[in-house]
Amino acid sequence: MLIDQIIGVGEIAIADHRGSQLSVHELARVAAECRVGGMLSGKAGIVFVHVGDGKGGLNLLHQVAEQTDIPLTQFYPTHINRSQQLLEQGFAFAKAGAMIDFTASTNQACLDSGEVAVVDAVQQAINANVPLRQISLSSDGNASLPVFNDRGELTGLEMGTVASLYQSLCQLVAAGMNLAEVLPLVTSNAARTLKLTQKGQLAVGMDADMVLTTPDMVIDKVWSQGLLLVDQGQAVRYSQFERC
Numbered sequence: 001m002l003i004d005q006i007i008g009v010g011e012i013a014i015a016d017h018r019g020s021q022l023s024v025h026e027l028a029r030v031a032a033e034c035r036v037g038g039m040l041s042g043k044a045g046i047v048f049v050h051v052g053d054g055k056g057g058l059n060l061l062h063q064v065a066e067q068t069d070i071p072l073t074q075f076y077p078t079h080i081n082r083s084q085q086l087l088e089q090g091f092a093f094a095k096a097g098a099m100i101d102f103t104a105s106t107n108q109a110c111l112d113s114g115e116v117a118v119v120d121a122v123q124q125a126i127n128a129n130v131p132l133r134q135i136s137l138s139s140d141g142n143a144s145l146p147v148f149n150d151r152g153e154l155t156g157l158e159m160g161t162v163a164s165l166y167q168s169l170c171q172l173v174a175a176g177m178n179l180a181e182v183l184p185l186v187t188s189n190a191a192r193t194l195k196l197t198q199k200g201q202l203a204v205g206m207d208a209d210m211v212l213t214t215p216d217m218v219i220d221k222v223w224s225q226g227l228l229l230v231d232q233g234q235a236v237r238y239s240q241f242e243r244c
């Protein structure tokens, strides 16, 4: 409540053997504290949820909503494109009025193990009549991505890239989707849900975060809060450690 930069809790893991195996009651308590903190401070108070590939999927979130007075909209689950089964659970979750988030960064091992590529996941959502305003994309940048050999043994870790988010947007457009319709997936949808009132739109009084591209979506200029960071495709401004 008292620290501006803290707007909720996350990522809390469910349906994952690496997670802390929260009970319905424990998760409800976290969500309740988040909800009240958000209400009193005017923040989103959202619980951002990492959904693993465990058998429960989103069930725990539904159980909280059924057994308590916490609404589903208190939760913002991510990695929903992890598998076809979870994707379909996510569509039902979104149709109940809540937000879902797809992860853009991936590697071949993840796709081979059943992850649904973002373009396919968004197309399926459209076909299933899930409103696009209830979907966001995030990069999960710098998260580890496992690499397996032919025998299924873990041989290394790759890193998810921040750039995967923009690459996914370009892939959606290349697949024939309308830029104006899919742009909110990486801009205003998350900003609205997280109550980041300065972000997500170009309007008077908002932070001037802008990307200017060529017609074929090659990045030309990037501004962050009005400062030019990239010009003619080249970084022109660095933070303290980025030149190291």
Ligand SMILES: [Zn+2]
Pocket (backbone or CB within 6 Å): 011, 050, 051, 079
């Ligand atoms: Zn995660």
